[in-house]
Amino acid sequence: MPVEKNITLESSSIITLTCQYTTLGNLNSINVTWKKDDELLKNFSLAITGNTLYTEYTTTVINSKQMGSYSCLFEDEKEQRGTFNIKVPELHGKNKPLITYVGDSTVLVCKCQHCYPLHWTWYRSNGSIQVPIDVHTKEKYVVSGAYRNETKLKIKHLLEEDGGSYWCHAVFQLGESEEQLELVVLSFLVPLKPFLAIIAEAVVLVAVILLCEVYTQKKKKHPDEGKEFEQIEQLKSDDSNGIENNAPRQRKNCRSLESYLMEQILMCTRGHVRCASSQRFTIRARPSEGSLTPQTAAPSSAHRDPRRRRCACPSSTCGAPGAAPAPVDARLRPAQPASSPFKGGHRLLHHLIGKQGGERHGKIQVQVPG
Amino acid sequence: MAGRAEPPDGGWGWMVVLSAFFMSALVFGVLRSFGVFFVEFVAAFEEQAARVSWIASIGIAVQQFGSPIGSALSTKFGPRPVVMTGGILAALGMLLASFATSLPHLYLSIGLLSGSGWALTFTPTLACLSRYFSCRRSLAMGLALTGVGLSSFAFAPLFQWLLNRYAWRGALLLVSALSCHIVACGALLRPLSLAEDTAVGGPGAQLTSLLHHGPFLRYTVALTLINTGYFVPYVHLVAHLQDLGWDPLSAAFLLSVAAISDLVGRVASGWLGDAVPGPVARLLMLWTTLTGVSLALFPVAQASIALVVLAVAYGFTSGALTPVAFSVLPELVGTGRIYCGLGLLQMVESVGGLLGAPLSGYLRDVTGNYTASFVVAGAFLLAGSGILITLPHFFSCFSAPTSSPQDLVTEALDAKVSLPREEGLGEE
Numbered sequence: 067m068p069v070e071k072n073i074t075l076e077s078s079s080i081i082t083l084t085c086q087y088t089t090l091g092n093l094n095s096i097n098v099t100w101k102k103d104d105e106l107l108k109n110f111s112l113a114i115t116g117n118t119l120y121t122e123y124t125t126t127v128i129n130s131k132q133m134g135s136y137s138c139l140f141e142d143e144k145e146q147r148g149t150f151n152i153k154v155p156e157l158h159g160k161n162k163p164l165i166t167y168v169g170d171s172t173v174l175v176c177k178c179q180h181c182y183p184l185h186w187t188w189y190r191s192n193g194s195i196q197v198p199i200d201v202h203t204k205e206k207y208v209v210s211g212a213y214r215n216e217t218k219l220k221i222k223h224l225l226e227e228d229g230g231s232y233w234c235h236a237v238f239q240l241g242e243s244e245e246q247l248e249l250v251v252l253s254f255l256v257p258l259k260p261f262l263a264i265i266a267e268a269v270v271l272v273a274v275i276l277l278c279e280v281y282t283q284k285k286k287k288h289p290d291e292g293k294e295f296e297q298i299e300q301l302k303s304d305d306s307n308g309i310e311n312n313a314p315r316q317r318k319n320c321r322s323l324e325s326y327l328m329e330q331i332l333m334c335t336r337g338h339v340r341c342a343s344s345q346r347f348t349i350r351a352r353p354s355e356g357s358l359t360p361q362t363a364a365p366s367s368a369h370r371d372p373r374r375r376r377c378a379c380p381s382s383t384c385g386a387p388g389a390a391p392a393p394v395d396a397r398l399r400p401a402q403p404a405s406s407p408f409k410g411g412h413r414l415l416h417h418l419i420g421k422q423g424g425e426r427h428g429k430i431q432v433q434v435p436g
Numbered sequence: 437m438a439g440r441a442e443p444p445d446g447g448w449g450w451m452v453v454l455s456a457f458f459m460s461a462l463v464f465g466v467l468r469s470f471g472v473f474f475v476e477f478v479a480a481f482e483e484q485a486a487r488v489s490w491i492a493s494i495g496i497a498v499q500q501f502g503s504p505i506g507s508a509l510s511t512k513f514g515p516r517p518v519v520m521t522g523g524i525l526a527a528l529g530m531l532l533a534s535f536a537t538s539l540p541h542l543y544l545s546i547g548l549l550s551g552s553g554w555a556l557t558f559t560p561t562l563a564c565l566s567r568y569f570s571c572r573r574s575l576a577m578g579l580a581l582t583g584v585g586l587s588s589f590a591f592a593p594l595f596q597w598l599l600n601r602y603a604w605r606g607a608l609l610l611v612s613a614l615s616c617h618i619v620a621c622g623a624l625l626r627p628l629s630l631a632e633d634t635a636v637g638g639p640g641a642q643l644t645s646l647l648h649h650g651p652f653l654r655y656t657v658a659l660t661l662i663n664t665g666y667f668v669p670y671v672h673l674v675a676h677l678q679d680l681g682w683d684p685l686s687a688a689f690l691l692s693v694a695a696i697s698d699l700v701g702r703v704a705s706g707w708l709g710d711a712v713p714g715p716v717a718r719l720l721m722l723w724t725t726l727t728g729v730s731l732a733l734f735p736v737a738q739a740s741i742a743l744v745v746l747a748v749a750y751g752f753t754s755g756a757l758t759p760v761a762f763s764v765l766p767e768l769v770g771t772g773r774i775y776c777g778l779g780l781l782q783m784v785e786s787v788g789g790l791l792g793a794p795l796s797g798y799l800r801d802v803t804g805n806y807t808a809s810f811v812v813a814g815a816f817l818l819a820g821s822g823i824l825i826t827l828p829h830f831f832s833c834f835s836a837p838t839s840s841p842q843d844l845v846t847e848a849l850d851a852k853v854s855l856p857r858e859e860g861l862g863e864e
Contacts, residue, residue, distance in 0.1 A: 165600075166603060173482075252602070257607075257609045257610060260613070261613045268619060272620045279626065
């Protein structure tokens with residue numbers, strides 16, 4: 067297993083490298099050499115203490131020629147080697163490419179953790195060649211750095227050609243260290259396409275929702291209009307004979323509850339009808355949230371009035387038990403469809419109330435036989 | 437234009453729940469995930485983090501203070517046009533922000549413009565939702581508000597991916613396109629006319645009547661106190677954990693756990709609010725007290741297990757109190773005045789929210805750790821829950837109508853139409 071040690075040096079210094087070798091055999095027969103990158107070195111010292119052989123090599127590192135790998139070699143049965151790697155500090159930066167847009171300005175940053183270079187230089191790469199950047203053109207490039215261990219390159223008025231690889235070099239007395247940064251310059255069209263796609267989808271969604279609603283409302287209105295016409299005629303005709311109106315009630319086509327009740331009231335009040343005969347009729351729900359639908363044959367009790375059960379101790383609209391609105395409410399639950407349809411909301415009640423001249427004018431009891 | 441006597445409690449209401457779900461995701465989910473943009477803004481504009489975080493603060497402040505305006509407009513024009521306009525404003529704000537060249541530009545476009553868009557959106561949608569439901573109101577609220585929690589999970593990674601691919605300008609452009617879907621949410625808000633609407637009058641009349649309504653004012657005070665303490669953990673929990681020696685990854689994981697229990701709490705509390713009889717204010721008091729207690733216990737807990745348990749408890753209870761807080765209001769002021777009520781409430785309670793975090797930060801600076809901050813936050817919550825006891829009919833099983841416009845209408849509808857019974861009909 068190789069024995070190695072990394073040493074980082076920024077400026078010239080005197081270094082002493084020490085190796086020790088411990089063995090039980092004869093230390094005198096071991097051949098000790100020092101090498102720098104394969105070149106033999108002289109001027110190293112040797113010492114033996116007990117079972118350990120010490121060897122030391124001292125050198126002055128002045129410039130980059132003295133940087134490299136120094137090794138001490140012990141030739142026993144096998145060659146044992148210890149290596150010292152003497153290097154300048156390395157730059158470690160983030161590897162994410164920087165994304166910018168045309169016309170923007172951006173800042174490329176190079177930092178060194180614990181080192182202080184003499185100065186920094188910036189290069190662009192053109193293929194495999196690094197081209198220095200002319201930082202004297204202040205309109206385009208500005209180099210700044212708050213501290214000696216970082217540098218910032220600000221590029222203004224970005225163009226698409228400015229994209230590519232940038233290099234920052236940290237210059238030390240003993241060498242240089244470099245780092246690569248990636249710059250991507252996009253035109254505004256790049257995000258514009260998904261933007262327009264999503265906007266179009268939202269517009270379509272809104273249009274679909276609104277059109278669906280208009281469509282369902284049209285369906286609501288048209289059947290209504292036809293039936294109202296019918297009812298008015300019915301009213302006019304029934305007014306004069308005033309007999310039990312089984313026939314119109316059991317008619318299978320749609321009729322509004324409104325008109326029916328109106329009719330009954332008119333006939334009751336004018337005495338045309340025995341208001342106590344046992345007439346049966348069914349009112350069916352039309353499946354819209356606003357419609358009034360009395361309970362019809364509800365086989366399963368679960369459908370009866372879920373709200374009543376849940377609101378045992380209800381909020382204000384549920385009311386205390388036995389309150390007057392209860393019977394009305396029970397009939398007003400949207401229920402399952404059943405036989406002959408009656409349509410309508412409880413607009414009727416308001417009409418009735420309105421006819422009596424206002425909300426506060428007392429209660430109206432419309433007893434329809436049952 | 438007479439309306440229904442009862443909210444539909446279903447039917448189209450579920451579409452409104454869907455709309456509210458996406459709307460709360462697009463408003464608060466975006467706001468909560470905006471932190472990922474801040475790092476980019478700091479680098480791009482070479483500004484400090486504190487100045488950049490003003491963007492979100494201005495946005496939230498405008499959204500909350502502008503709530504009454506949104507409510508008043510909804511009362512007059514119905515929620516649909518107001519929310520659709522709000523969506524367009526919010527998207528426009530983000531769009532303009534993508535062209536920003538300086539930080540004040542962002543304050544105006546995101547903070548002011550998008551903020552007013554959100555003001556026109558959030559309150560009217562929730563008020564519309566509470567008009568559509570009465571017996572399942574809490575559940576509907578809970579389901580709708582899960583949009584906030586889920587979107588925080590989804591949007592943070594999404595925004596980060598957008599930033600990596602398109603940088604902040606492109607990402608803002610696409611967030612603007614995303615915000616356009618608020619318009620679609622608004623389109624789903626079919627107007628619903630309830631019987632009380634004619635009785636309560638226009639926005640001006642409603643606001644005056646609300647300001648004279650004792651229970652409403654007390655409720656506002658209670659919610660303001662609750663709001664003061666509510667946000668403290670969101671802001672300071674991570675720092676507190678790091679003070680205790682947790683590493684950032686575990687702290688973030690704990691926040692995620694709390695967020696999940698927040699989600700569960702919302703839905704569970706929504707269901708519970710409808711299932712339990714009586715005024716919902718009692719449940720609100722329960723959850724608020726529990727949240728206050730768990731907050732106050734935070735400084736006491738030292739062991740990891742205890743902190744995890746407390747985080748889950750805080751998440752659950754604070755999530756639980758949110759839908760209930762919105763459900764109490766219609767019971768207090770009636771569905772006719774709900775738009776204005778909610779708007780006014782949001783505006784006043786925002787004072788609490790804005791003061792809460794800086795206050796706890798100040799306490800931390802003065803005392804050196806977060807003990808005082810958490811305890812004070814818990815105290816605020818407990819004080820708020822104490823005021824809730826003073827709400828009407830708190831101790832009764834039934835709550836009779838409390839506001840006179842409702843009395844008016846209930847009598848009018850007293851026309852007894854006892855229709856003949858079919859076989860199997862009639863439980864009364």
